[in-house]
Amino acid sequence: MLEIANLTVRYGAFLAVDRLTMNVGAGEIVGVVGPNGAGKSSIVKSVGGLVKPTAGSITLDGRNLLSVPVHERIELGLSIVPEGRGLFPRMSVEENLIIAGDPLRDRVRSARNIERCFELFPILKERRWQAAGTLSGGQQQMVAVSMGLMSDPRLLVLDEPSLGLAPIVIGEIGAALRKLGESGLTVALFEQNAKLTCNVADRIYILASGCVQHHDRAADLMTNPEILDHLM
Ligand SMILES: Nc1ncnc2c1ncn2[C@@H]1O[C@H](COP(=O)(O)OP(=O)(O)OP(=O)(O)O)[C@@H](O)[C@H]1O
Ligand SMILES: [Mg+2]
Structure with missing residues (x-):
């Protein structure tokens, strides 16, 4: 589905x-x-169109993403949950979701997607009227993931959803991602x-x-954790 080949990103001389080179097949979690x-x-921003790669190609279902304007990438089924969450802190949970669903231009679908997000993260339903910026870090990340889902993506790209979260909350986000994969x-x-990630x-x-x-199946990496320790 997503094919990245020889992607090169420079910031000045850096x-x-x-x-x-990497790829993500349809239905996979990579x-x-x-x-x-x-x-x-830098890779996530290149896929999303916020950084212009120096060289290489990125295609989604064979279509050259680099020639597609940022706002049109959503229509191709791409959704990005950015590092730092990108939510509107003074707006309520529900308002954030409504804004994220705006590209659909379909209130019925948007309302249905909000309900699906609430099924995935029931705590957000309880907090739907609360200003997003007053939620805990984990709940804010749940809002960010939900915002990513509001446009009915086929490919969801997440940039460090675990950042700053306690292990138990990271586990909850992981469980939600597995459910989405299933x-x-x-x-x-x-x-x-x-x-x-494993x-x-x-x-x-x-x-x-x-x-x-290094590139491997997660199950094989887990039986060889020293590879992770050695390479990271
Ligand atoms: N706008 C920029 N200008 C100059 N250098 C940059 C810029 N953005 C990123 N870099 C540098 O490029 C390298 C890769 O950064 P990038 O943010 O892609 O890494 P990352 O894996 O996302 O790191 P992190 O885990 O801290 O989020 C880093 O050395 C960073 O300092
Ligand atoms: Mg980063």
């Missing part, structure tokens, strides 16, 4: 992503694990947290200094 500064957000959604999870993903790329160091 090489952040170096000829990276993880990209890498430490601070490995280039995760429902047929294709997911690309970019993370520093190797445990979360628990959620089918396949994992290990990233360091903008390059893929």
Whole structure:
């Protein structure tokens, strides 16, 4: 579904992503694990159109994404949950979801998607009228994931959803991502947290200094945790 080939991102003279090649097949959950500064957000932003790659190609279902304007990428079924969550802190949970569903231009579908988000994260239903910025970090991340789901994506790309969260909450986010995967959604999870990624993903790329160091099935990586320790 998503094919990235020889992606290179430079900021001035600094090489952040170096000829990276990876793919995400339809129905798969693919993880990209890498430490601070490995280039995760640079890849996510390249997919989303917020960073212009220096070289390489990104295609979604064979279509060249790099020539598609940012706002039109949503219509192709791409949704990104950005690092730092990107929600509107003064607006309520429900208002955030409504705004995220706006590209659908369909109130009935939007209302149905809100209900689905509330099924996935029941606590958000209880908090639907609360200002998003006053929620706990974990609940805010649940809002961010829900906002990503509001446009009915086929591919959901998440940039470090575990950031700043307690292990128990990270487990809840992981369980929700697994459920989404089971429902047929294709997911690309970019993370520093190797445990979360191994628990959620089918396949994992290990990233360091903008390059893929290793690529394996999550189940095989879990039987060889020293690979993760060694490479990260
Ligand atoms: N706008 C920018 N200008 C210059 N350098 C940048 C810019 N954005 C990122 N970088 C550098 O590029 C490298 C990769 O950054 P990136 O944010 O993609 O990594 P990351 O894997 O997402 O890290 P983190 O885990 O901290 O989010 C880092 O060394 C970072 O300092
Ligand atoms: Mg990042």
